[in-house]
Amino acid sequence: MxxxxxxxxxxxxxxxxxxxxxxxxxxxxxxxxxxxxxxxxxxxxxxxxxxxxxxxxxxxxxxxxxxxxxxxxxxxxxxxxxxxxxxxxxxxxxxxxxxxxxxxxxxxxxxxxxxxxxxxxxxxxxxxxxxxLVVGDDVAVGKTQGGIVGRRGLAGTVLIYKIEGALAEAGVGLDEVYSIAEWVSQNIATIGVGLEHCHVPGTMAGEAHLTSSEIEIGMGIHNEAGVQCVSPVPPLSRLVQTLLDLLLSQSDPERGFLSIQGSGKDNVVLLVNNLGGVSELELAGIAREAITALSARGVRVLRVISGTFMTSLNMPGFSLTLLLLPSSSSTAAPPEDVILRLLDASTSAPGWKWTSCAPPSELPPPPAPLISERAADNALKVRAQDVQGFVLAVERACNALDKAEPEITRMDTISGDGDCGLTLQTGANAVLARLRAGSISGEDVIGAHRHGGTSGALYSIFFSALAQSLSTSPAGVVAVHDWSRAVSAAHEQLYTYTRARTPSRTLIDPLAAFSDVFTANPSDLRSVVEKAAEAAEATRDIEARVGRSAYVEAGLLKRERVPDPGA
Structure with a gap:
């Protein structure tokens, strides 16, 4: 301005x-x-x-x-x-x-x-x-507490603005604009949540209100403290359930601001509002989780509006707003389709984000598990010599990856883009889920598994080549020398897809050490593991020539001396 x-x-x-x-x-x-x-x-x-x-x-x-x-x-x-x-x-x-x-x-x-x-x-x-008209949609303030001062006006106000504006543009009279706006204000509820309070520009930055393990529910847009502090920070799925309890509760005498009928009879408009410091990617995840949770409660979402509408400057948090649409039996309310048409009406107001004028689409079902290459060829299964030992070994490796995620992520934050730990953890947990489901067993050691990221592609190429070699085991049982031969073949096949060679400061370094020692002496597994571990640790002093670390300032890597997270 x-x-x-x-x-x-x-x-x-x-x-x-x-x-x-x-x-x-x-x-x-x-x-x-x-x-x-x-x-x-x-x-x-x-x-x-x-x-x-x-x-x-x-x-x-x-x-x-x-x-x-x-x-x-x-x-x-x-x-x-x-x-x-x-x-x-x-x-x-x-x-x-x-x-x-x-x-x-x-x-x-x-x-x-x-x-x-x-x-x-x-x-x-x-x-x-x-x-x-005063709008008070905050459900963090209970009925007793808000009996005199009234409830605070939060992001639900934005939906009322939009509906009023569409009515005014259509030439509707003042009394009708007021009447519909008043009805909407009585059927709207909002709850906010944040990881920290905001910082007012031009003032000294205050001390943090919350620790890294806390999250606050019911924060106001004027930087007011919330009504509930939760620690540790729950996963998003559980956090959204807590917020919906406050929005939809009919049993809490301090809540029940929305007249929910239950049994799948309730239709709502969902507004996911950024309080200032949340990314678009995070908002999309929050919206999806809220839609899923509402659907599980028998509440049908007819519109989703997500974006930055009413902030508290740069507060790292969001709010959920529900506008309960009128039922077909309601005589005193404007028709549901009228409310939706008003929200859908086009506008050139720059702060109104584009929204789909339709209910959110059904979430796609999870993809079917990939069948093993063996099953696809209708061939015999390839069995491990020690069936139970094979399963326990895979389980231990995946649990170790899951536990190591914070440290791997820390290393990748310094030497890469910070996603290596999460990528490995996601893959490991997916394998653990298949173990529990019985789709991975020592009765057939050849299978297929999806894994993301650049490293995921390298792993998948390596293990696919490994499976090709193991499938030729004549007895249908994989012995030590079969594993040794397959590891060597997979290693060479991987080299046809990557230029990385030792020393490279990548996962190739410990993989090459593992392959070389295992091929030479497959019976001495202790030496094989020790050599691979040494190669991984040695990457801390290797100049990065390939991989994500090649883009990182060399002086930083020398000062921090962290090993390559993929290695």
């Missing part, structure tokens, strides 16, 4: 003065993510933060909203200081700027209410042309 108004617009001095008042001056800089005097859900552009629309259609209801700067709402017309409400003079000037034939609609509490009364006092003939 420019510091001064463009004086070449031809506007009157009074208009310019009003604009300056409305814009306000946050203490710590302009933190308006978006600013509009009203949401325009149709084809016309939303109003500018610098003033009202030049071509405003005064035959339609004007919408005004506002609050403290830093919340990053879709529409923050009248901006106060960070986390502080704008004054009544600013709000009243906004009302005058968008004054029209249909009336105006404002939303905040004391200062907006005061501005409404002052406007009515100055314009007695327009006393019924301004309506006022």
């Amino acid at each position: 420019p510091d001064k108004v463009n004086l070449s617009t031809g506007d009157s001095a009074d208009d310019l003065r009003k604009r300056e008042i409305i814009r306000g001056r946050p203490k710590f800089g302009s933190v308006y993510l978006l600013g509009t005097f009203f949401i325009n859900a149709g084809s016309h552009a939303a109003a500018s933060v610098a003033g009202h629309k030049a071509d405003q259609d005064r035959s339609r209801v004007g919408l005004i909203c506002g609050g403290g700067s830093g919340q990053g709402m879709l529409s923050a017309a009248v901006c106060g200081n960070i986390f502080a409400s704008p004054g009544p003079t600013q709000v009243r000037c906004a009302i005058e700027l968008v004054d029209n034939d249909k009336g105006n609609y404002t939303g905040d509490v004391l200062n907006f209410g005061l501005a409404k009364e002052q406007f009515a006092a100055q314009h007695p003939s327009k006393v019924d042309k301004v309506k006022f």
Whole structure:
């Protein structure tokens, strides 16, 4: 936002003065993510933060909203200081700027209410042309606690803005806009969660409120503390279930803000809102988990809206909002399809993210397990000499990988892109799952398994070549010399797909050591393992020529002296 108004617009001095008042001056800089005097859900552009629309259609209801700067709402017309409400003079000037034939609609509490009364006092003939609605969708505040002060307004407000804007654009009268908005405000609920509080620009960074093992539920957008601190941080699936308990509970006397019917009769709109510090990738994962959890509870999601709509500056957290759609038996509510059409209405407001105007698609079923190459050829199974020992060996290796994930990830954060530990852990846990399901056994040591990443491709090539060699075992039982021959053949086959050769500071170094020693003396497994371990540790002092480490500054690798995580 420019510091001064463009004086070449031809506007009157009074208009310019009003604009300056409305814009306000946050203490710590302009933190308006978006600013509009009203949401325009149709084809016309939303109003500018610098003033009202030049071509405003005064035959339609004007919408005004506002609050403290830093919340990053879709529409923050009248901006106060960070986390502080704008004054009544600013709000009243906004009302005058968008004054029209249909009336105006404002939303905040004391200062907006005061501005409404002052406007009515100055314009007695327009006393019924301004309506006022407070939105309180926070379910973290229980009914007893919020009985006097009321519940806080969170991201659910954004859905109300969108619905109001679409109604106003369609030319609906003030009373109907207000009536539908009021109904929506009574059927909407939001809960937020964060890993830390936000930092207000221009102030000294405070100490961390939470430890690395804690997460806070019920945080407000004004940096208020939550109502529940959970440690250790639960997995997303369990966290989402906790949030849905607060949103949907009918047994908790302090909750039950939404009239859930149960038995699959409830349809909702889901809003996944970024509180400021969450990536798009994470939001997508949160949305998917929420849809899955709601479906399991018999709640059908008809629309999903995900993005950054109402923030708490840079808070690393998110909120879930549910708008409970009216049932077919409800007579006092607007029809469900009307609410959905209003949310689906096109808009040029830059803060409104594109959304699919349809229910989320069904999640695809998990892919069928890959059949073994042996089964595909209808050939005999290749059996391990020690069936139980084979299974225990695979299990021990996978458990060791799972346990080593944090250390491997730490090493890869220094020498690579930080995903090696998680990639290996994912593959190991998938193998463990197949072991438990009985699809891997020592009765048939040849099988196929999916694994991701560059290293996953190398592993898959190596083990596929290993399987090809083992499949030629004449007796149908794999002996030590069969393993030795297969490892050597697989090693050579892998070299046809990679340029890496020892010393390379990659997984090739311990693999080559393992293959060479095992081929030479397959009966001395202790020496084989020791040589492979030595080669892996030696990668800490090898100059990176291939692999991800080749892109890392050489001085960093010398200073840190971490072995290659893949090795």
